Amino acid sequence: MSTSILPGERPDRLEEECAVFGVFAPGEDVARMTCFGLQALQHRGQESAGIAVGDGETIMVSKDLGLVTQVFDESRLAALEGYVAVGHARYSTSGAAASWEAAQPHISAIDEILIALAHNGTLVNTNSLRARLIDEGIQLRAGTDSEVAAKAIGSVTQKTHHLREGIRYAMQYMEGAYAMVLASPDTLYAFRDPNGIRPLCIGKLPEGRGWVVSSETCGLDIVGAEYVRDVEPGEIVRFNKDGVTSEQGVEPRKRASCIFEYVYFARPDSVMDGQSVYQARRNMGRILAREAPADADLVLGVPDSGIPSAMGFAFESGIPYSDGIVKNRYVGRTFIQPTQAMRQLGIRLKLNPLPSVIRGKRLVVIDDSIVRGNTSKKLIEMLRDAGATEVHMRIVSPEVMWPCFYGIDTDTRDQLIAANMTNDEMCEWMGADSLAFISLQGLRDSLPDVRTPGYCEACFSGEYPVDIPAYTARNSFMTKADFAAAYEKEAQEAENTQVSV
CATH class of the missing domain: 3.40.50.2020 (Rossmann fold)
Structure with missing residues (x-):
């Protein structure tokens, strides 16, 4: 076993993939609010940080490698003007480990409209979804499951001209864990996998000033938002100038919230x-x-x-x-x-x-x-x-x-x-x-x-709430003894072949 306990190296403990944060608040400095929210959630991801802001017409994004306070200063925040925002702090488990392209939010174009997606979790069927999109002639560059999700949403939205339809379609096909926030130029969406594996909660700003979505309640606290409820498994929640609406994007399954959130990942004040x-x-x-x-x-x-x-x-x-x-x-x-x-x-x-x-x-x-x-x-x-x-x-x-x-x-x-x-x-x-x-x-x-x-306890029990593709699980499930046995078997088969020849 190699020692992996130093800064910049693979740590000897479980690591959360990332944090997501979203704001819909006309008249507020949503970029600054998102920056503070991400600082409260910094423990969930330290490789990169990003914020995307919509002003009703378009979306602007700023992201880079590093901690939230390393990426954002006054000048960067001042350039992000609007009333809807999504933010992300990343610890990678899929795609490029530390690259600007893999940093989120991921920006994607749907005809003339831009969307920004931030994702906490991992899709287990990314390869099959990627192949489906490539067959449709859609180009992929970042190599992350978040990009695949954004492109899948955009593909259907282009055909139906309804972003909610695109989100619902993608949720029908995405398998694994996801808590996502998505911004169009004038609307914030929050949606969650049907097992509720990764956390996502909703908060309300005082005096009806707007709404906040966060991976943890500590993100709500720092911006003065009152916790309202969690996004339910399989639910899509939309925030815009018409108010807040909710619909079921996919039927909920057996509840399987990550039990390790309580052990280690979440901040103790959440x-x-x-x-x-x-x-x-x-x-x-x-x-x-x-x-x-x-x-x-x-x-x-x-x-x-x-x-x-x-x-x-x-x-x-x-x-x-x-x-x-x-x-x-x-x-x-x-x-x-x-x-x-x-x-x-x-x-x-x-x-x-x-x-x-x-x-x-x-x-x-x-x-x-x-x-x-x-x-x-x-x-x-x-x-x-x-x-x-x-x-x-x-x-x-x-x-x-x-x-x-x-x-x-x-x-x-x-x-x-x-x-x-x-x-x-x-x-x-x-x-x-x-x-x-x-x-x-x-x-x-x-x-x-x-x-x-209802918890996901797979890391302790080996009972996975979402099936793992065979090509993913094949070597991941082998112990040292399994590898040794396989090596011995191959060696014995090679020796038998030589003897027979």
């Missing part, structure tokens, strides 16, 4: 489907303390997502909680690569223990997940170097055993440590004194306030 993310994480820690108790002196949380769970664990277990790991909050994804000497420092660029707190103590360390295990291994080494006498790892998600195809950047099974090692083997390899994960039922029980229960 509320998803009625459930406080912060309270859910505290609940996870309390349940884990009951399921996997430990004899220790202190409970530490790995910043940031592990801290509420660590507080819950401490409360339930009676073991004192302490801040024993400091996070450098100014180290994000960057194009400036560390030197090889700095690379040896590993996760110290992001996390650093406090010896004055840790020395001579038996620790329970709470983290949100273990993917490849490299970060946990390095962290345990650092804690022991800081003087910890024992390190007991407790994880508030079940073992990540299967890859995700719905907008989360996970490895194939051969790179997921829990798919290739037993619990004892993982514990020994990482150097922990003990290791335990919350049960899947325990994770579900931590979400008592969710209004409409």
